[in-house]
Amino acid sequence: MKPLKFEYARAESVEQALSFLAEGDEATRILAGGQSLVPLLNLRVAQVTRLIDINGLSELSFIARENGALRVGALTRHRDLELSQSVRAAQPLLSRAAAEIGHLAIRNRGTIGGSLAHADPAAEWPLLSVTLDARLTLRSKSNSRAVAARNFFAGPLTTAIQPDEMLCEVRFPAPAGRTLWGFQEFCRRPGDFAIAAVACQISLDERGLCAAAALGVGGAHSTPLFISDVEKVLRGSRGEDTALKEAAEKAATAIDPSSDLHASADYRRRLVKVLALRALKQAWAEPGSRT
Amino acid sequence: MDHFSERRTIHLRVNGQEVQCTVEVRKLLADFLREDLGLTATRLGCEHGVCGACTLVLNGDSVRSCLLFAVQADEAEILTVEGLAPEGRLSQLQQAFWDNHALQCGFCTSGFLMTAYDLLQKNPHPTEEEVRYGLSGNLCRCTGYANIVKAVLAAASTGIEPLETNRK
Numbered sequence: 001m002k003p004l005k006f007e008y009a010r011a012e013s014v015e016q017a018l019s020f021l022a023e024g025d026e027a028t029r030i031l032a033g034g035q036s037l038v039p040l041l042n043l044r045v046a047q048v049t050r051l052i053d054i055n056g057l058s059e060l061s062f063i064a065r066e067n068g069a070l071r072v073g074a075l076t077r078h079r080d081l082e083l084s085q086s087v088r089a090a091q092p093l094l095s096r097a098a099a100e101i102g103h104l105a106i107r108n109r110g111t112i113g114g115s116l117a118h119a120d121p122a123a124e125w126p127l128l129s130v131t132l133d134a135r136l137t138l139r140s141k142s143n144s145r146a147v148a149a150r151n152f153f154a155g156p157l158t159t160a161i162q163p164d165e166m167l168c169e170v171r172f173p174a175p176a177g178r179t180l181w182g183f184q185e186f187c188r189r190p191g192d193f194a195i196a197a198v199a200c201q202i203s204l205d206e207r208g209l210c211a212a213a214a215l216g217v218g219g220a221h222s223t224p225l226f227i228s229d230v231e232k233v234l235r236g237s238r239g240e241d242t243a244l245k246e247a248a249e250k251a252a253t254a255i256d257p258s259s260d261l262h263a264s265a266d267y268r269r270r271l272v273k274v275l276a277l278r279a280l281k282q283a284w285a286e287p288g289s290r291t
Numbered sequence: 292m293d294h295f296s297e298r299r300t301i302h303l304r305v306n307g308q309e310v311q312c313t314v315e316v317r318k319l320l321a322d323f324l325r326e327d328l329g330l331t332a333t334r335l336g337c338e339h340g341v342c343g344a345c346t347l348v349l350n351g352d353s354v355r356s357c358l359l360f361a362v363q364a365d366e367a368e369i370l371t372v373e374g375l376a377p378e379g380r381l382s383q384l385q386q387a388f389w390d391n392h393a394l395q396c397g398f399c400t401s402g403f404l405m406t407a408y409d410l411l412q413k414n415p416h417p418t419e420e421e422v423r424y425g426l427s428g429n430l431c432r433c434t435g436y437a438n439i440v441k442a443v444l445a446a447a448s449t450g451i452e453p454l455e456t457n458r459k
Contacts, residue, residue, distance in 0.1 A: 055363065
């Protein structure tokens with residue numbers, strides 16, 4: 001199928017893109033990588049009358065380390081995040097997740113901002129942003145605000161972005177001290193959306209005990225879900241089996257999965273329990289995951 | 292002055308040749324190449340990015356041409372399957388597909404060649420696992436993939452030639 005008619009403009013600056021948005025309505029949309037939006041246009045599922053191409057806005061494509069935190073421009077391609085030495089050094093969990101996205105051709109064009117704004121509950125960046133408590137900068141012609149990723153996702157393909165706003169930047173906070181990470185994604189074929197995915201990051205204190213723990217689940221709820229109970233269970237532990245199993249149980253009970261043609265809700269729940277345990281064991285086992 | 296339009300004039304290079312055309316902004320890059328330029332080797336399968344049949348190389352990277360509008364290729368360098376073969380011969384990559392019986396109906400072949408081309412540019416000596424993973428975004432209904440994997444490994448072992456930059 002081919003897209004319906006729309007008007008197109010190429011933004012020459014962020015300010016111009018924001019002006020175009022301010023003049024438009026709900027059917028005025030940003031075109032970044034297009035890997036999520038253009039399928040919707042081709043299938044005539046999305047209603048778009050004006051398309052603002054922001055691919056020329058190089059000021060939105062950057063990866064910067066700031067006191068251990070990672071600031072990423074919304075237009076940064078998945079492929080650049082996958083290959084970035086800065087990202088690998090700062091938060092290897094992000095590199096691992098980036099490599100999992102789709103296929104090379106998708107990663108060459110798709111952007112982190114687009115993935116977050118599109119908000120597929122099974123996508124990698126929404127899961128990582130929620131797990132790592134990222135901050136998203138939304139700008140409009142008259143305003144700029146930072147929204148916590150954990151408050152950003154409202155439902156499938158639904159976010160806090162207002163019609164006149166554009167996501168410009170994502171900030172992943174600096175990991176505290178020594179950190180471990182785990183990432184487990186399950187799907188039938190490489191490049192598919194996750195049937196379920198789990199990401200976790202553990203911070204250790206000077207004695208090697210867990211000081212902080214963050215675990216998130218993707219693909220098994222209406223949004224990516226941060227499991228707040230996991231930290232209580234793991235604080236003070238050294239990654240003992242009993243603690244990890246209890247944490248995995250918390251993840252499996254916190255989610256409200258749906259059934260679809262890929263998996264039943266029950267299957268997803270069981271899968272999340274297994275993946276959460278694997279991700280936590282991965283964190284404590286991999287020497288390479290210790291910083 | 293209204294910045295929005297339904298038609299635009301674009302300039303780009305396709306397989307080494309300068310092209311200028313005025314197109315509807317909603318026209319997909321794949322359709323532009325096929326209909327406006329007569330380069331029909333780029334195929335359309337799913338039109339939503341999952342089958343890989345439309346894969347070509349834009350500014351040195353493999354992309355889904357069904358997920359790009361022609362207007363986004365303004366000032367770009369495009370390489371399609373038609374640009375792989377030196378005049379009158381098969382490229383080494385294409386020859387490897389031929390020698391290893393890596394095609395039957397041939398519909399997916401263009402997409403596989405462009406994906407393999409990018410794969411080998413970025414990783415000239417892939418393992419079989421890396422080839423399988425690298426090709427996993429291209430679907431084939433005929434061959435069962437085994438010979439395609441063999442062909443890409445064969446091409447990697449002999450090395451594929453750099454492209455001629457001056458092409459008629």
